Amino acid sequence: MPDPPRPPELADQPIVLTWPVQWGDQDAFGHVNNVVYFRWMESARIEYFRQAGIGNAAAQQGTGPILASVKCDFRRQLMYPDTLLISASVTSLGRTSMKMAHRIYSASQKAVAAEGDSTLVLFDYDAQRPVAVSDEIRARLASIEGRSLPASK
Amino acid sequence: MPDPPRPPELADQPIVLTWPVQWGDQDAFGHVNNVVYFRWMESARIEYFRQAGIGNAAAQQGTGPILASVKCDFRRQLMYPDTLLISASVTSLGRTSMKMAHRIYSASQKAVAAEGDSTLVLFDYDAQRPVAVSDEIRARLASIEGRSLPASK
């Protein structure tokens, strides 16, 4: 299918995935189960990191982002079938961490169905400790966002 | 297996599930994937609602709790094999909503591995709108918690 046009609600989002709702994403309430939203936000984060060239540390080796916290506010129920737009943007940077925002937009409802926030820490899986976000990574993130990023509070 | 003893970190939690980590809960980083924590917190919420006699509305019929927001702070990585204690408590009540807190305790690490918060709205799936938490439900929740519950801010 062709990608749906990007709506104004996502105009400021640098990374947007187009994603189908699966029938099996629904639970016994007949709507998409809450855990699926976190899988979707993860997919948008991973795509963001891929584009930023941030190491996708596999199997506890090397350095990569680790999730420290994630939240989702559910605005609307989602059902199969539907096509979603799932976004990720970096909103602020700390010494070893970054904050991201996510939106999940329903093409059938023409509305944002959920909003999320996540905090990631750049993590050395060998040493099992956080590492500083380098100037090179800061520059790449600013380039993707099209602005210099504020410091995390 | 016998249930592990309840640690002091969960002493104030009325509902505690004992739960095995599955090998397949792990992702390509070799630790339990973030979405699994939300499935665990859901299981503790559902058990809480079952004990509270709050209707488990199925398939968009009748009245039951709907998840409005959920957050998880990840403190420690979890791996297979491990046995977890997963808790739920109601911390405050609104007119149509309730706030819950969750802790996920690792028996092998003898530490709280994650903490969560969720906001539930009592929802009429037929009318598709929130309904007030009745005095009867308020009394049942206070009985489970062993205290009168403060109003949600």
Added chain:
Amino acid sequence: MPDPPRPPELADQPIVLTWPVQWGDQDAFGHVNNVVYFRWMESARIEYFRQAGIGNAAAQQGTGPILASVKCDFRRQLMYPDTLLISASVTSLGRTSMKMAHRIYSASQKAVAAEGDSTLVLFDYDAQRPVAVSDEIRARLASIEGRSLPASK
């Protein structure tokens, strides 16, 4: 993204979904976990039934297909990122049942990564028993397949 062209390996398949591999579909072995293939085959079956107008019985009410058996032969490991083509076809019909075949094709590997078979029974969820496949449904399935369907052995 545009749909990849349909390869000769799927030329005889009436229903073909285009599907992204999610990072989180991978397990601690670093490849897509086996259970995900069954979710994909389910999605192709559901789409087939939707096009065939076979009732998608929800929540144990009404009549719809129920899965009696499913098998998957894994030919190649799949990794993120990749785009898949996932097919479903009905291969034979019994009095109350139908057999389906599935193929999962990797666009990046240009090869069939897995093949599956499933047996579905048309089920009356209210009465909790199988019901006969009507002549009307048989005609719709034959129309989708472009041939009259043999009897299941």
Added chain:
Amino acid sequence: MPDPPRPPELADQPIVLTWPVQWGDQDAFGHVNNVVYFRWMESARIEYFRQAGIGNAAAQQGTGPILASVKCDFRRQLMYPDTLLISASVTSLGRTSMKMAHRIYSASQKAVAAEGDSTLVLFDYDAQRPVAVSDEIRARLASIEGRSLPASK
């Protein structure tokens, strides 16, 4: 909770896991979704391999079992809440492969709810090719099964 007593239907099964049904294992039909059965059988296989001392190759390194084929026959619908007994046994051995059988028993229904078969290949993830099952592994498997294992057909 205490483990349920082992029923006669599982008397010949060397590895049996006790497992809770999660509410979220259910789909929009209101019963446990088919993919969950494969996650359960995987958990029983992994526990079997752990007891057999067969390397749990992580992240495509070293040698470990890889799933070549798996099938599940669904006998009964499962719902939350329930406690399951999930078994694994090795039924035959090939040069580089082994066949396993699985049963999923419902404590609430006092019946086998599903039966499965899987074929595993011992795989060198570095070289990406099958390796022969050693005499040492054959002896360990025979010890767990309490009999010498027939050759796979």
